[in-house]
Amino acid sequence: MEGLLSEQNREWRARARQVAESVVRPLAAKYDRLQEYPWEIQKAIAQAGLFRVWIPEEYGGAGGDRTLNLCIVVEELSRACGGVGVLFAVNALGSFPIIIGGSEEQKRKWLPKIAAGETLAAFCLSEKGSGSDAVSMRCRARASGDAYVIDGEKKWTTNGSAAQLYTVFAVSDPQSKSRRISGLLVEKGAPGFTFKKTEDKMGIRCVPVVECHFRGVRVPKENVLGGEPGYGFRHAMGTLDYARPGVAAQAVGLAQGALELALVYAGQRKQFGQRIIDFQAVQFMLADMATKVEAARQLVYTAARAADRKLDNLTRLSAMCKVFATDVAMEVTTNAVQLFGGYGFMRDYPIEKYMRDAKITQIYEGTNQVQRVVISRALMKEATLLSDMLEKYVPKEVQYVLAEEGLPAEVAAAYSVPATKE
Ligand SMILES: Cc1cc2nc3c(=O)[nH]c(=O)nc-3n(C[C@H](O)[C@H](O)[C@H](O)COP(=O)(O)OP(=O)(O)OC[C@H]3O[C@@H](n4cnc5c(N)ncnc54)[C@H](O)[C@@H]3O)c2cc1C
Numbered sequence: 001m002e003g004l005l006s007e008q009n010r011e012w013r014a015r016a017r018q019v020a021e022s023v024v025r026p027l028a029a030k031y032d033r034l035q036e037y038p039w040e041i042q043k044a045i046a047q048a049g050l051f052r053v054w055i056p057e058e059y060g061g062a063g064g065d066r067t068l069n070l071c072i073v074v075e076e077l078s079r080a081c082g083g084v085g086v087l088f089a090v091n092a093l094g095s096f097p098i099i100i101g102g103s104e105e106q107k108r109k110w111l112p113k114i115a116a117g118e119t120l121a122a123f124c125l126s127e128k129g130s131g132s133d134a135v136s137m138r139c140r141a142r143a144s145g146d147a148y149v150i151d152g153e154k155k156w157t158t159n160g161s162a163a164q165l166y167t168v169f170a171v172s173d174p175q176s177k178s179r180r181i182s183g184l185l186v187e188k189g190a191p192g193f194t195f196k197k198t199e200d201k202m203g204i205r206c207v208p209v210v211e212c213h214f215r216g217v218r219v220p221k222e223n224v225l226g227g228e229p230g231y232g233f234r235h236a237m238g239t240l241d242y243a244r245p246g247v248a249a250q251a252v253g254l255a256q257g258a259l260e261l262a263l264v265y266a267g268q269r270k271q272f273g274q275r276i277i278d279f280q281a282v283q284f285m286l287a288d289m290a291t292k293v294e295a296a297r298q299l300v301y302t303a304a305r306a307a308d309r310k311l312d313n314l315t316r317l318s319a320m321c322k323v324f325a326t327d328v329a330m331e332v333t334t335n336a337v338q339l340f341g342g343y344g345f346m347r348d349y350p351i352e353k354y355m356r357d358a359k360i361t362q363i364y365e366g367t368n369q370v371q372r373v374v375i376s377r378a379l380m381k382e383a384t385l386l387s388d389m390l391e392k393y394v395p396k397e398v399q400y401v402l403a404e405e406g407l408p409a410e411v412a413a414a415y416s417v418p419a420t421k422e
Helices: 007-034 039-047 066-080 082-101 104-115 232-268 280-308 314-339 341-345 351-362 368-393 396-405 409-414
Strands: 121-124 140-144 147-158 165-171 181-187 193-198 209-220
Touching: 007 039, 007 066, 007 082, 007 351, 039 082, 066 082, 066 232, 066 280, 082 104, 082 121, 082 147, 082 165, 082 181, 082 232, 082 351, 121 147, 140 165, 147 165, 147 181, 165 209, 165 232, 181 209, 181 232, 232 280, 232 314, 232 351, 280 314, 314 341, 314 351, 314 368, 341 351
Parallel strands: 121 165
Antiparallel strands: 140 147, 147 209, 165 181, 193 209
């Protein structure tokens, strides 16, 4: 679908593909085995200028369709290695809070270094007891003179220990309902800030995922995101709206990469005197895989374009592309393993890694179940726009039953009719 992309989009694709094919693909198996951060790959990505892609031009970034270009780059890197895809994309996750909610000073201080690939960033929201229900976090940030003091733990910080900058979300006002949480920018090496458990993972093994511990960590008040406490949850959720197309792009890249390997293999492997690609059952599998990958890609690009144009329906589109693309990645990578037969199950060959790397995309940055909750909530809101159809299209007896029983307040609100039941 090259023809649907702008010249700028295609330039980013070519630049990312060059790094992916010459540096990432040859090293993917090695770092998957070692489960170590691949600094040589990070350096190649920085040298190619890819870290500039999502940063605004005025802070050393590239400008243009920043989210779409980010997705294109993540897709290309993930096509060669899903771990490297997230190793790259997680820096966008860690820096979106600054782009969305940071003060001018914070933007000037951090974004140029991130764009240059000199500073790596991480995002600390999840805790042992709070994943999907992030608002129930326990990590605390209390004001003390000209600083905030952070105490608590964060679980599963991707890029943790490799990154220099951590956007940490903590409860700064436990009494407040709407402004309980603040985002704080914490630097590696701050006294009391340590990395504990490094996880041993099923997939994306080249990027570290660690526990971050905070014991009386003092950060100056100017490190509160946006300079004002209490907006952390809003910044975290806004960040995820912008970042989810990136996870979805990781999924598209993984699915595309697995599809290509399956195509190559099916064109070579012979059984019953013919290539397995000549069996119609295999052709139909490949046709479905390719169709789903393309559908996922177009939904991801649409969500990314919505982010670049700051459209109102971003939350919904972003959740939709995340759910769809990551479910497609799991299905396509599993089918690719199937097409390799017994060889697909062996660690000697790269295809099984695609399936392992794909699984996490359905879990992090909001599980797919939670994304479906987000989408259905948006749909229920949109139902209000359809309320004029109620009388014409809802069977009369249903309307009578509703009228007799009375409508609960939330249903009435959805259809813009008066509530008749408390
Ligand atoms: C490898 C890895 C990297 C990660 N990186 C980061 C990172 O960099 N920063 C960060 O902050 N976090 C990170 N996370 C955390 C990740 O975002 C959470 O794991 C995820 O949000 C799910 O939270 P949980 O694991 O606590 O699962 P839970 O929230 O406990 O969910 C368990 C199950 O219940 C389901 N469930 C929960 N609530 C609902 C609901 N309302 N409706 C229906 N089903 C529901 C879930 O879908 C899931 O299937 C990472 C996690 C992993 C594994």
